[in-house]
Amino acid sequence: MKVAVDERGYYGNFGGAYIPEMLYPNVEELKENYLQIIHDPQFQKQFRGLLKDYAGRPTPLYFANRLSEKYSTNIYLKREDLNHTGAHKVNNTIGQILLAQRLGKQKIIAETGAGQHGVATATVCALMGMECIVYMGEVDMARQKPNVERMKILGAEVRPASSGSKTLKDATNEALRHWINNPVDTHYIIGSVVGPHPYPEMVALFQSVISEEIKWQLKEKIDRENPDYVIACVGGGSNAAGAFYHYYENEKVNLVAVEAAGKGVNSGESAATTMLGKPGVLHGSKTLLMQTEDGQVIEPYSISAGLDYPGIGPVHAHLFESGRGKFLSATDEEAMKAGIFLSRLEGIIPAIESAHALAALDQLKFEKDDIVVVNLSGRGDKDLETYIKWGGY
Amino acid sequence: MSLTTTSNRINQLFEQKRERILSVYFSAGFPELNDTKTIIRQLQDSGADIVEIGVPYSDPVADGPTIQDSNTKALKNGMSISLLFEQLKDIRSEVTLPLILMGYINPVLQFGVERFCSKCEEVGIDGLILPDLPMAEYLDEYKETFDKYGLKNVFLITPQTTEARIKMIDENTDGFIYMVSSASITGAKSGISQEQIDYFERVRALNLKNPTLIGFGISNKETFDRACKYSSGAIIGSAFINVLNNSSDIKKDIDGFIKSVKGKV
Ligand SMILES: Cc1ncc(COP(=O)(O)O)c(C=O)c1O
Numbered sequence: 001m002k003v004a005v006d007e008r009g010y011y012g013n014f015g016g017a018y019i020p021e022m023l024y025p026n027v028e029e030l031k032e033n034y035l036q037i038i039h040d041p042q043f044q045k046q047f048r049g050l051l052k053d054y055a056g057r058p059t060p061l062y063f064a065n066r067l068s069e070k071y072s073t074n075i076y077l078k079r080e081d082l083n084h085t086g087a088h089k090v091n092n093t094i095g096q097i098l099l100a101q102r103l104g105k106q107k108i109i110a111e112t113g114a115g116q117h118g119v120a121t122a123t124v125c126a127l128m129g130m131e132c133i134v135y136m137g138e139v140d141m142a143r144q145k146p147n148v149e150r151m152k153i154l155g156a157e158v159r160p161a162s163s164g165s166k167t168l169k170d171a172t173n174e175a176l177r178h179w180i181n182n183p184v185d186t187h188y189i190i191g192s193v194v195g196p197h198p199y200p201e202m203v204a205l206f207q208s209v210i211s212e213e214i215k216w217q218l219k220e221k222i223d224r225e226n227p228d229y230v231i232a233c234v235g236g237g238s239n240a241a242g243a244f245y246h247y248y249e250n251e252k253v254n255l256v257a258v259e260a261a262g263k264g265v266n267s268g269e270s271a272a273t274t275m276l277g278k279p280g281v282l283h284g285s286k287t288l289l290m291q292t293e294d295g296q297v298i299e300p301y302s303i304s305a306g307l308d309y310p311g312i313g314p315v316h317a318h319l320f321e322s323g324r325g326k327f328l329s330a331t332d333e334e335a336m337k338a339g340i341f342l343s344r345l346e347g348i349i350p351a352i353e354s355a356h357a358l359a360a361l362d363q364l365k366f367e368k369d370d371i372v373v374v375n376l377s378g379r380g381d382k383d384l385e386t387y388i389k390w391g392g393y
Numbered sequence: 394m395s396l397t398t399t400s401n402r403i404n405q406l407f408e409q410k411r412e413r414i415l416s417v418y419f420s421a422g423f424p425e426l427n428d429t430k431t432i433i434r435q436l437q438d439s440g441a442d443i444v445e446i447g448v449p450y451s452d453p454v455a456d457g458p459t460i461q462d463s464n465t466k467a468l469k470n471g472m473s474i475s476l477l478f479e480q481l482k483d484i485r486s487e488v489t490l491p492l493i494l495m496g497y498i499n500p501v502l503q504f505g506v507e508r509f510c511s512k513c514e515e516v517g518i519d520g521l522i523l524p525d526l527p528m529a530e531y532l533d534e535y536k537e538t539f540d541k542y543g544l545k546n547v548f549l550i551t552p553q554t555t556e557a558r559i560k561m562i563d564e565n566t567d568g569f570i571y572m573v574s575s576a577s578i579t580g581a582k583s584g585i586s587q588e589q590i591d592y593f594e595r596v597r598a599l600n601l602k603n604p605t606l607i608g609f610g611i612s613n614k615e616t617f618d619r620a621c622k623y624s625s626g627a628i629i630g631s632a633f634i635n636v637l638n639n640s641s642d643i644k645k646d647i648d649g650f651i652k653s654v655k656g657k658v
Contacts, residue, residue, distance in 0.1 A: 008529065018498060020455040020524040021549040022576060024558075163461050164451060176454045183553055183576045281499045281525065282452065294473040295500030296451040 001324050003248035003315065009197025012322060014288075014314035017196035018281045022180040026188075027284075029103065031198045037102050038095070038205060050094045051209060054127070055084045057091075059210075061217035061373070066345045073366035076227070077348070077376045078214055080239060087351065087378030088207060088239045089120035093189055095206030097124040100187035107131045107186040111161075111175040113140055113168030113235070114305035114353075115147025116378060117191030122156035132156040135174040137167035144305060147382060165299040168309055172283050192236025193313030196284030200241075200313050207242025214373055215246055222371065229364070231256040232375040233356040234327075235271075235306045237313035239377035244325070254326060257316060258360040260302035260353075261329035271300035271308045272329040274320045282310065288317040303332035303386060304352040306378075330359035338362075339380065340393045351378030352386060402491035402519045403545050403568045406442060407604050407625065414626025415617065415655060416443035416606055417633050418495060420463035421480070422472025423449075424637050429480045432637070435644050437490050439651035442626065443606075444488075445522065446481075448474060448496030455524045457580030459631040463638070474504045478512045485517040493547065495522040506535060510542040520545035520568050532565065549573050552592045556599065563601040572596060572605045572624060579609055580631045585619045593623035614656045629654065 009015050009031075017027055037043055051057040059079045068075045080088040093110075100108060108125050111134070112118030118134040125132035134151055138160045141148050151158050164170040172194075179188045193200040193207075215225045230247060232240035234257045247253040262270035270276060273288050280289035282297060290298040290310040302308040312320075319325030330338070339355030342348055350358065354377045366372060380387065387393070406414070417436050421429050429446070436444050449467040453460060477494075484492070494513065501509050501523065513521070521544050526535065531546060539546050545568030550559050553576060562570060574589055596605060607620040608628030620627035633650065640646040 016530060017527055018525045018530070019527065021554065022455065022551050022573060022578075024527075025551075025553040025555075163458070164465070169452065173452055173454050177457070177578045180455065181577050278503070280502060281497075283454075284525075289499070291499070291503065293503065294475075295503030296468060297499075 001249065001251060001322060003318065003324065005197065005201045011315045011318035013279070014286050014317040015197055015200060016286050017284055018286065019196045019284045020180065022183065023176070023196070026179060026183050027196050030202070033103065034099065034198050034202050037099055043098060043102065047095055047098055051091065055090050055094060056082060057209065058213045058217070059083060061214060061221070063221070064346050067342065070345065071361055071366060072368055073370045073372055075361070075372045075374060077374055078210060078243065080210065080375060080377045081348070081350065081354065081379035085116070085120045085123050086381060087116045087120070088210065088242060089117045089191060090123065091209055091242065092191065092203050092206045092238060093117070093120040093124045096187070096189040097128055097130065100189070101128065103187060105185060105187040107133070107182070108189055109133045109135070109175050109178050109186055110189045110191060111135045111168065111171040112191060113137070113171065113309065114382065115140070115144040115151065116306060116382065118156070118158070119147055119150050119154070121189050122151040122154035125156060126154045133178065134158050135161050135171040135178070137161045137165070137171045139166040140168065140171070140305060167299065169282070169297060176283065192238040193241045193315055194236040194283055194285065194311060200285065200315055203238050204241040204245055204315065207238050208245035210239070210242035210375065211244060211246040214243065218371070224371070226250055226253050227371040227373045229254045229256055229370065229372040230375065231258065231357050231360055231372065233258045233307060233353050233377060234312055234316055235309050235353060237316040239375055241313060241315055243373070243375040248324070255319065255324065256326045256328060256360060256364065257319065258356045259327060259329040260304055260307035260335070260356055261331045262301040262303070264331055265329060269301035271302040273310065273312045274327045275329060277311070285314045287311050287314045288320065304335065304356065306351070306353040307356065328360045328363050330356040334359040334362070336390045336392065339387070348376070349380035350376055351380050352383045354378055401543055401545060402489070403443070406491050407569065410442070411604060411625050413621050413655070414442045414606060415440070415651070416445055416626065416628040417441045417651070418445040418447055418628060418630035419633055419637065420447035420449055420460065420467045421477050422467030422470045423463040424466070424643070426470040426472060427480065428643065429477065430484060431643065432647065433484060433488055433492070435647040436651065437488050439648045440655050441490065441651055443491045443493060445493045445495045445628065446477070448477060448494055448500060450497040450500055453497060455578055457578045457631060459634050460579050463634045474500055474509070478516055481516040491519045492517065493520040493522055494518055498523050498526045507538055510538050510544055513544055514542040518544065520547055522547045522571065524549060528562065528565070547571050550596070552576055552589070559596065559599060559601070563603050566603050568603065569625070570601065570603045570605045571628065572607045574607050574609045574611070574620070577609060585610070585616060590623065597623055614654050617654050
């Protein structure tokens with residue numbers, strides 16, 4: 001099945017660029033230039049160089065022996081948690097800051113929820129000596145204090161988003177408003193495969209290094225490029241898009257996206273967008289969106305700050321609608337158990353976002369010789385407080 | 394039955410009058426849930442020329458703090474699209490001014506585009522301003538329906554909009570063009586700079602077929618007068634919301650404000 005974005009910026013029925021006219025020139029400038037810049041050999045050389053020497057890529061594809069035994073199959077972990085700054089987010093921020101430089105921008109803005117994307121943005125801004133402002137919901141600032149301080153140490157200004165529900169969606173609104181007010185010298189580094197076209201495709205391209213590596217790493221290890229399953233968690237969907245990217249068109253590979261069910265899909269406290277959402281427009285794209293009957297955006301809930309976003313990237317809405325992707329969800333409890341389980345079994349404490357992907361292993365039936373890749377999008381250091389509060393270890 | 398072009402109140406207004414047009418924005422359901430009709434009636438009585446009725450939305454990305462706040466309060470008060478149409482049911486028995494609904498595309502999508510437009514026609518709405526509905530999507534998927542129900546879609550232009558695009562927008566509009574005064578979200582700022590005046594003159598020199606109204610940062614008589622030098626009139630939003638916000642007698646304060654803005658030439 002064809003998954004690629006079309007000329008109008010749509011994946012099937014989803015995507016587009018639903019932006020006020022004030023943002024049109026910025027978004028148009030990106031749209032006209034991003035492919036040419038990204039495919040330029042000089043750009044690629046610099047991008048690849050930084051991924052290798054700065055971020056620490058390629059990240060290992062690790063055969064998880066004891067985990068495989070438990071599930072009587074063959075499970076590989078794609079170790080995005082071993083990236084510099086502790087998650088896949090840096091793949092995207094390195095790409096976008098190089099792109100911003102080529103567009104002649106001097107200032108960077110970003111939104112962040114858990115703070116991972118904010119930290120990854122502040123990091124590359126320090127690296128490039130660029131001014132950095134990160135918008136973060138007031139509520140998130142309070143519950144992700146260490147990441148706020150990390151950003152500040154890195155020299156970024158963290159601005160509280162105090163409108164609406166004071167979380168990720170409002171931080172995104174504030175970043176968009178800032179961009180409207182500063183259209184010429186500023187580039188907005190969006191943190192996931194969301195936003196107006198071409199952002200979803202651009203971010204996916206930068207993250208696609210994940211599946212590019214999985215392919216040759218599997219080839220090297222077991223002499224086949226394609227696993228039977230790729231499993232990833234979905235907040236906005238960037239780590240999943242990166243892990244799926246080179247497998248979209250190979251229908252033998254099952255693409256499994258795992259959303260956060262919070263306290264249960266029907267508990268009223270959930271972030272399982274494909275189960276609870278309807279088509280709508282948020283942050284510049286048409287996608288699936290959690291909303292009231294009146295079209296007001298609903299504030300989602302998950303124990304994992306990186307997954308509580310009311311929408312999903314348009315490519316995932318398309319994977320869901322077309323049936324190309326299998327969408328599952330894991331509750332807070334299932335994810336926390338899976339996180340502790342992996343820690344005990346493999347000596348790896350995962351980010352709670354990534355633990356949702358691990359929790360889905362319980363919901364799938366594998367054959368003995370199946371090859372299963374779980375994208376371990378981040379490490380659990382940032383989540384220690386949540387682990388401690390949860391207990392059970 | 395659909396309205397024909399000439400019976401649209403926006404077109405009629407500009408046929409009669411091409412200068413010092415005052416369009417006023419407020420958020421429906423604010424300050425109190427049922428103030429909608431009182432505000433519209435008073436705006437007409439006090440001499441406004443167009444009323445823009447804001448349809449509240451949880452994520453108004455083009456709006457500054459003042460209108461964000463009035464949106465939030467209106468939603469808290471219980472405002473919704475269905476309720477708004479209910480409130481506007483008999484508005485045409487008393488109000489002859491052009492009425493425009495201004496909001497974001499998502500609530501319209503949920504209500505259903507055709508159903509929304511049909512309701513607009515039923516209560517007597519003349520036009521729509523949906524800042525996050527892009528031109529391409531409008532032309533492909535919405536225009537036919539808007540036209541069918543006699544609704545003028547108003548487009549925004551900004552200092553960054555290219556000449557080619559302004560002309561394209563002018564081609565595809567017949568109502569008026571909303572000239573955003575500076576690269577910014579909504580919210581009252583002080584004064585109008587030389588740079589903005591250059592932009593107003595640049596647009597005027599294009600001799601567009603549509604009249605333009607200048608909005609964003611128009612807050613009082615002084616800024617209104619200046620805007621009127623370069624366009625057919627201006628739009629006041631945040632400054633009017635502030636008037637409502639601080640008022641204990643909204644009829645009196647609306648009257649005072651509108652008269653102070655229009656004043657004498
Ligand atoms: C470790 C980790 N995984 C996943 C996510 C979710 O984002 P996405 O769905 O874009 O990969 C986040 C977001 O903060 C994260 O920090």
